[in-house]
Every structure is written in C-alpha cells, then in structure tokens.
Amino acid sequence: MKCLLWLQAVAQLATAGTSTTQIPLREDESVSEFAIFQSDVSPDHSIRVKRQNSSLCDTPVDQYTGWLDVGHKHLFFWYFKSEAATKSSGSEPLALWLTGGPGGSSMLGMLQELGPCLINEHGNGTVYNPYGWNKETALVFVDQPAGVGFSYLDEGEPIPGDSFTSAADMHLFLQLFVSQVFPEHSEGPLVITGESYAGHYLPALGAQIVSQNNIYPKRPQVPLKSVAIGNGYVSPLDTAFGYWETLCTTNPGVKEPVFNKTRCEIMATNLPRCLEVAKVCYDHPDPAICAAASTVCMTGVINFYDGESYAGGRNRFDITAPCDIDNFCYANTQLLQDYLNLESSFSALSIPKEIKNFTAGSDTVSQAFELTNDLAISMIPQVQYLLASQIDVLIYQGNLDLACNTAGAKRWTANMPWKGQAAFTSLTLKPWKSEKDGKEVVAGMFKEVNVKMVDGDEKTTRFALVTIDGSGHMVPQDQPEVALDMLNRWLKGKSFD
Numbered sequence: 001m002k003c004l005l006w007l008q009a010v011a012q013l014a015t016a017g018t019s020t021t022q023i024p025l026r027e028d029e030s031v032s033e034f035a036i037f038q039s040d041v042s043p044d045h046s047i048r049v050k051r052q053n054s055s056l057c058d059t060p061v062d063q064y065t066g067w068l069d070v071g072h073k074h075l076f077f078w079y080f081k082s083e084a085a086t087k088s089s090g091s092e093p094l095a096l097w098l099t100g101g102p103g104g105s106s107m108l109g110m111l112q113e114l115g116p117c118l119i120n121e122h123g124n125g126t127v128y129n130p131y132g133w134n135k136e137t138a139l140v141f142v143d144q145p146a147g148v149g150f151s152y153l154d155e156g157e158p159i160p161g162d163s164f165t166s167a168a169d170m171h172l173f174l175q176l177f178v179s180q181v182f183p184e185h186s187e188g189p190l191v192i193t194g195e196s197y198a199g200h201y202l203p204a205l206g207a208q209i210v211s212q213n214n215i216y217p218k219r220p221q222v223p224l225k226s227v228a229i230g231n232g233y234v235s236p237l238d239t240a241f242g243y244w245e246t247l248c249t250t251n252p253g254v255k256e257p258v259f260n261k262t263r264c265e266i267m268a269t270n271l272p273r274c275l276e277v278a279k280v281c282y283d284h285p286d287p288a289i290c291a292a293a294s295t296v297c298m299t300g301v302i303n304f305y306d307g308e309s310y311a312g313g314r315n316r317f318d319i320t321a322p323c324d325i326d327n328f329c330y331a332n333t334q335l336l337q338d339y340l341n342l343e344s345s346f347s348a349l350s351i352p353k354e355i356k357n358f359t360a361g362s363d364t365v366s367q368a369f370e371l372t373n374d375l376a377i378s379m380i381p382q383v384q385y386l387l388a389s390q391i392d393v394l395i396y397q398g399n400l401d402l403a404c405n406t407a408g409a410k411r412w413t414a415n416m417p418w419k420g421q422a423a424f425t426s427l428t429l430k431p432w433k434s435e436k437d438g439k440e441v442v443a444g445m446f447k448e449v450n451v452k453m454v455d456g457d458e459k460t461t462r463f464a465l466v467t468i469d470g471s472g473h474m475v476p477q478d479q480p481e482v483a484l485d486m487l488n489r490w491l492k493g494k495s496f497d
C-alpha cells in the first residue's frame with residue numbers, strides 16, 4: 001500500500017476514540033487536510049480522503065469525505081462506518097448508494113432518505129437518523145458521474161453521457177477504495193444499491209465489476225455480492241406500460257384511480273403503439289429510432305400526468321402526495337441544497353475552487369445523457385448477466401410511485417428470460433410483515449427464488465421482488481422503519497416470508 005500522507009494514523013486514532021487534534025500540521029493546508037492513496041494499478045488514479053465529525057453530519061460513527069481523482073474526473077464520496085462496527089480488524093460489509101437522475105446527487109439519498117443523518121427543518125444542520133442504513137453495514141455515497149453534486153471535471157473536459165462510462169469510473173473508485181483506502185472491505189460483502197435512474201447505473205456497474213474481476217484476476221477484486229435496485233428505471237418500455245395501471249386502477253393502494261375514464265381511454269388507446277416503437281428501439285438502438293419512440297410514449301402516455309408535475313401540481317414520485325418544488329417535488333431537497341451551500345459546509349468538506357455551488361441535480365449531466373441512447377435502452381441484459389454470474393438481485397418498489405412504477409417492475413421481472421424465470425413467474429406475490437412503531441404490519445408483497453446458476457456449484461443465487469405499501473419513489477424517506485428492515489433482511493440472506 002502506498003499511503004502518501006497520514007490516513008492510517010488517523011484511522012488508528014479514530015478507533016482509539018481520540019480526537020483528530022494530533023494530526024500533523026503542514027504548511028500548505030489544502031494538502032495537509034487530505035490523505036492521498038495512489039493506486040497500485042493505475043498511475044492515473046488516486047483517492048484523497050479527509051475525516052469529518054458530527055458537527056457536519058450528526059452521527060456517532062466515524063465519517064470521511066474526499067474525491068477519487070481519475071484522470072481529469074473527480075468523484076466525491078462520503079463514507080460512514082457501521083454502528084455495529086466491530087473493534088476487530090476483520091472484514092466488514094459495505095453498501096454503496098447511488099441516487100439516480102441522470103444527474104442526481106447522492107447527497108439527496110443521504111440527507112433526505114437513508115443517511116446516518118438527515119437534513120433538519122431549517123436547512124442549517126442535520127439530525128441523527130435512527131433508521132440510517134449503516135446499522136449493520138458501512139455505507140458510502142458517491143456523486144457520479146463526474147459533473148454531479150460535488151463531483152467535477154477539469155475545465156474543458158467532456159461530461160460522461162452514459163451509464164457505461166459512469167460504471168467504468170465507479171469500478172475504479174471501488175477497486176481502489178476497498179483494496180487500499182479501507183482494506184477492511186477487501187473481502188466484502190459489497191452490496192450496490194440506489195434508486196430511480198440507478199436502475200440503469202447499477203446493472204451497468206455490476207456488470208463492469210464482474211467482468212473486470214474476471215478479466216484481471218491478479219488485480220484487486222471488488223467483492224460484489226448483491227445488487228439492490230429501488231424503484232429503478234431498468235426497462236423504459238415497461239415503465240411506460242405501468243403508467244396505465246398506476247393511474248387507472250386502485251392497484252397502487254389508492255381508494256379511487258387517479259385519472260378519470262376519459263383520460264384512461266386515451267392512454268389505453270395510445271399504449272400499444274408506444275410499446276411497439278419502444279420495442280423497435282430495444283431491438284435497434286439507433287438514436288433516431290429511440291428518440292422517435294420516446295416521443296410517441298411521452299405524448300401518448302406519460303405526459304398526461306408528468307406534464308402536470310411541478311410545484312403546486314402533481315407529484316410523479318407519489319400519486320397521493322402534493323408537489324412542493326419543481327423537479328424534485330420535496331421541500332427537503334431545497335433544504336439540503338441550502339445546507340451544503342453554507343460556507344461552513346464548503347469549508348469542512350474542503351470544496352475545491354472549481355466548484356462554485358452545490359446543486360442536487362445537474363442539468364448538464366442529464367442533457368449529456370439525453371444526447372446518447374442511454375435513457376431509452378433496457379438494462380435487462382445486464383441483470384441477466386449478473387444473475388448468471390451468481391450475483392443476488394433485489395428489486396424493491398414503493399407502490400405509490402409513478403415515475404418508476406411497480407406495475408412496470410412486475411412486468412419486466414416476469415418477462416426476463418433466465419434460468420429462474422419459470423420458477424419466479426409460477427409464484428404469486430405474498431404479503432411480507434414488518435414492524436412499525438412497535439406493531440406488526442403488512443409491509444407489502446414479495447416473491448423470491450433461489451436458483452443454482454452454475455453446473456456443479458451448489459451455491460444458489462437469489463432474485464427477489466419486494467413491494468412497499470404507502471411509499472412513493474423514495475422508500476427510505478416514506479417508510480424508513482420498513483425500509484431498514486428490508487435492507488437488513490437482504491444483507492443477512494433472510495427470507496421475506
């Protein structure tokens with residue numbers, strides 16, 4: 001290991017519970033704040049990391065922030081130890097969280113949904129989150145691709161515009177992170193999770209990890225065990241299909257359908273053509289064909305609702321909730337932007353001068369993705385590849401979401417060809433139980449299969465679909481207690497039965 005500065009010393013101080021005041025001071029402060037880890041594999045990439053404390057994010061666990069520098073790209077991360085972290089130096093599970101977009105900052109997931117701390121009601125500090133996802137696993141949030149949130153590019157460099165470029169950079173991040181910076185994670189298990197457009201990012205990243213591990217067995221391996229996708233945009237065609245069921249039936253768990261008969265008739269009439277052209281895009285992913293398909297589905301199906309989603313209008317992420325601010329709909333997003341933009345936050349994080357302002361969603365990055373085919377393609381082939389490679393896959397869904405709806409997830413998970421398909425589709429969804437405020441409740445529905453994927457190998461691979469009632473797009477925000485229970489069951493390999 002090449003530790004150019006002093007992180008090991010800091011880590012030892014941290015476990016001993018002493019303060020960081022013994023850190024050697026350097027004349028050039030901007031250098032001395034960070035420990036730098038130069039990759040053993042590539043001269044082009046390194047990680048700089050700095051310890052943070054509870055005044056920035058209110059949690060008792062150790063926390064670190066920093067950047068992966070890979071060539072001209074700089075990816076920001078925020079890393080937390082688990083509350084259950086053992087004193088021993090044994091291996092420790094790690095979870096990666098990616099918010100979607102494209103262009104969404106993972107700070108949104110962290111401060112609004114599942115982080116160890118959440119934004120407070122004034123947008124000037126944080127509060128401890130009793131349902132933070134770092135109870136039993138360490139947790140790292142990454143702003144990606146470069147250009148999102150606190151991640152940045154050197155001037156004049158091109159913005160990454162698709163999930164595969166993002167995946168290549170994220171693989172380099174994880175490889176260096178688990179092998180050299182926090183080697184207690186080198187044996188895993190690692191779960192990669194996230195939400196929304198992460199239904200594109202995570203299958204691409206999982207596939208990149210598996211293939212790089214296979215191609216370069218002598219290089220540091222990324223110990224991927226499972227992928228957990230929350231309200232994911234995995235198959236755009238199926239998401240469009242699900243608009244009708246979500247808006248025109250009571251299946252999401254509403255008393256009355258959201259739309260009246262007139263609108264539902266129009267959508268039903270337009271839906272077959274949308275599906276037909278979306279399928280042509282899947283089969284022939286030419287940008288012109290896919291752009292045409294998107295237009296047909298937008299105008300014929302999606303825009304009746306999405307076109308009315310803005311501050312004061314409808315909420316695409318929860319068909320029962322109001323929309324308080326444009327785009328994100330939730331006022332907390334504005335508050336966390338306010339908080340991260342405070343001078344005290346910039347100073348604690350040592351934000352470089354390249355970053356003038358923190359924004360939860362990058363228009364530049366989302367536009368870059370729109371110029372490629374990334375938004376229209378299906379990531380089902382990558383999910384198939386992961387299952388074939390014995391990586392467990394969890395698809396979890398808040399039922400009140402429209403943007404990445406449960407109806408669409410049910411459809412693609414049923415139609416995806418793989419060895420477990422017949423067993424999976426033969427099962428009906430069953431209720432699963434969890435606890436809320438000390439009472440047992442039906443949390444939603446589930447089905448799961450465990451399938452031997454490799455001849456002569458007894459190991460089984462798990463594929464599960466889990467739904468959450470009374471939750472929109474952001475499950476840990478809407479049902480925090482149930483969401484944490486779901487995560488912990490998944491991490492421990494416990495059934496949802």
Ligand SMILES: *[C@@H]1O[C@H](CO)[C@@H](O)[C@H](O)[C@H]1NC(C)=O
Nearest residue numbers: 055120121122123124125126
């Ligand atoms: C945050 O804002 C509230 C309301 O203005 C104020 O009472 C509180 O002292 C502020 N907290 C900090 C840490 O600035």
Ligand SMILES: *[C@@H]1O[C@H](CO)[C@@H](O)[C@H](O)[C@H]1NC(C)=O
Nearest residue numbers: 258259260261262263264304
């Ligand atoms: C159905 O809903 C649309 C949109 O809210 C509205 O413009 C229309 O008048 C409604 N039609 C009927 C018959 O209620």
Ligand SMILES: *[C@@H]1O[C@H](CO)[C@@H](O)[C@H](O)[C@H]1NC(C)=O
Nearest residue numbers: 052053054055056347348349
């Ligand atoms: C936390 O770190 C900041 C510098 O980022 C420092 O000003 C503050 O005193 C520290 N707080 C505690 C409780 O150690």
Ligand SMILES: *[C@@H]1O[C@H](CO)[C@@H](O)[C@H](O)[C@H]1NC(C)=O
Nearest residue numbers: 337338341356357358359360
């Ligand atoms: C910084 O970004 C936030 C969120 O996009 C925005 O509301 C604010 O106006 C920006 N501030 C500056 C100085 O650009």
